[in-house]
Amino acid sequence: MQKLSIHGGVPLSGEVRVAGAKNASLPILAAALLTAEPVRVSNVPELNDVGTMIRLLERMGVAARRTPHAVDLDASAVSQPFAPYELVKTMRASILALGPLTARFGEARVSLPGGCAIGERPVDLHIKGLAAMGATIAIEAGYIHATASRLQGARVFMETVTVTGTENLMMAACLARGETVLENAAREPEVVDLARCLIAMGARIKGHGTDVITIEGVERLHGVEHAVMPDRIEAGTFLAAAAATRGDVTLAKAPVASLDAVLEKLREAGARIDVGADFIRLRMGARPKSVSIRTAPYPGFPTDMQAQFIALNAVAEGTAFVTETIFENRFMHVQELRRLGAAIDIEGNTALVHGVEKLTGAAVMATDLRASASLVIAGLVAEGETVIDRIYHLDRGYERIEARLGQLGARIARVS
Numbered sequence: 001m002q003k004l005s006i007h008g009g010v011p012l013s014g015e016v017r018v019a020g021a022k023n024a025s026l027p028i029l030a031a032a033l034l035t036a037e038p039v040r041v042s043n044v045p046e047l048n049d050v051g052t053m054i055r056l057l058e059r060m061g062v063a064a065r066r067t068p069h070a071v072d073l074d075a076s077a078v079s080q081p082f083a084p085y086e087l088v089k090t091m092r093a094s095i096l097a098l099g100p101l102t103a104r105f106g107e108a109r110v111s112l113p114g115g116c117a118i119g120e121r122p123v124d125l126h127i128k129g130l131a132a133m134g135a136t137i138a139i140e141a142g143y144i145h146a147t148a149s150r151l152q153g154a155r156v157f158m159e160t161v162t163v164t165g166t167e168n169l170m171m172a173a174c175l176a177r178g179e180t181v182l183e184n185a186a187r188e189p190e191v192v193d194l195a196r197c198l199i200a201m202g203a204r205i206k207g208h209g210t211d212v213i214t215i216e217g218v219e220r221l222h223g224v225e226h227a228v229m230p231d232r233i234e235a236g237t238f239l240a241a242a243a244a245t246r247g248d249v250t251l252a253k254a255p256v257a258s259l260d261a262v263l264e265k266l267r268e269a270g271a272r273i274d275v276g277a278d279f280i281r282l283r284m285g286a287r288p289k290s291v292s293i294r295t296a297p298y299p300g301f302p303t304d305m306q307a308q309f310i311a312l313n314a315v316a317e318g319t320a321f322v323t324e325t326i327f328e329n330r331f332m333h334v335q336e337l338r339r340l341g342a343a344i345d346i347e348g349n350t351a352l353v354h355g356v357e358k359l360t361g362a363a364v365m366a367t368d369l370r371a372s373a374s375l376v377i378a379g380l381v382a383e384g385e386t387v388i389d390r391i392y393h394l395d396r397g398y399e400r401i402e403a404r405l406g407q408l409g410a411r412i413a414r415v416s
């Protein structure tokens with residue numbers, strides 16, 4: 001199994017281009033199910049999760065052609081509106097097939113996602129929303145079986161803000177009869193990117209980016225060419241790494257407008273940040289100061305950046321309170337960071353991170369995608385060698401991370 005070896009202590013320096021967003025690519029690829037015409041998606045990152053979504057679509061009969069950073073999809077001949085457990089269990093975002101399949105084909109069989117390392121993560125709101133739009137839903141042998149002759153527009157209030165739930169229902173509503181209003185909708189930039197793609201396919205959507213999205217259903221959608229937005233979490237991860245190593249890093253093609261909460265905290269940590277139309281430069285000249293954070297749905301501080309900020313706080317001056325409000329078990333990285341010398345206590349859903357002068361390299365294990373990113377940041381700071389096991393988690397969300405950090409001067413290599 002592949003591991004990542006990092007010899008820490010080098011301040012990151014130079015320029016790196018931000019890749020396309022994983023969490024925008026996945027729903028946009030699923031949206032190809034909504035039309036019989038060709039769809040071309042570009043600026044798609046080369047990630048394991050993207051590969052899984054393409055395989056899932058191919059299993060259904062979608063013709064897919066992948067070229068570097070682009071995918072051509074043709075869902076004119078879908079034979080099986082079915083998402084099998086083998087694929088859904090490796091990637092929960094497979095649930096994004098449920099809305100489009102039910103809307104276009106009147107039927108979907110999608111495996112219920114099983115357990116997850118970061119929390120319970122039910123999909124009840126996806127199911128309730130589709131039921132409110134007139135779908136008949138049965139749970140049979142671990143599968144969600146949805147049927148509908150044609151979905152009907154409805155008012156749907158989601159009691160918890162859910163990103164993929166909002167995306168699933170927004171996609172389904174595009175082909176429903178009449179108007180759908182999604183209340184307490186997710187405002188994440190990835191939802192907005194999906195909405196833009198759907199609008200370019202002929203969908204009638206208003207209010208994306210706010211917590212009330214209104215969709216007027218149409219008879220059919222047409223083909224599209226869409227370039228995916230840059231990945232704000234990848235960008236934030238590079239910036240946190242630059243800050244922790246006291247570096248000077250410029251991000252090109254950065255999603256400038258979607259990073260406010262993260263940039264604010266990096267400034268509070270002492271970083272000097274210059275922002276241009278599509279670049280961000282971060283310079284950190286001294287030891288970072290600890291910054292307390294509380295995760296929240298967008299535009300709040302993203303849960304997907306929580307682990308990376310624990311790593312930053314681990315070497316900062318002072319004590320930080322890091323409160324996780326979205327997922328109930330998203331502190332798996334803490335035990336691994338302790339192995340590198342971090343001083344962190346957990347009380348309920350808050351981690352108290354007491355900054356230490358230095359971390360020391362050790363063997364650690366990645367438990368999920370963002371946890372692995374926090375271990376990379378800690379490894380870049382630690383004295384000596386850090387070896388990270390189970391880096392397939394990292395490959396789900398960061399494209400050629402070792403090459404790109406290497407370009408910034410990091411001493412990092414993939415080893416078997």
Ligand code: EPU
Pocket residue numbers: 023026092093119120121122123124125126127160161162163164165190303304326327328369370397
């Ligand atoms: N929730 C419910 N019922 C539902 C759906 C969600 O109770 O039907 C709860 C969840 O258990 C959680 C909260 O609502 O407590 C928010 O979960 P959400 O549905 O928003 O998460 P998601 O859509 O499954 C996406 C991202 C995650 C990111 C979260 C939160 C994708 C493919 N995934 O997941 O990304 O952490 O939103 O922002 O967009 C990652 O990239 O590392 C990652 C985990």
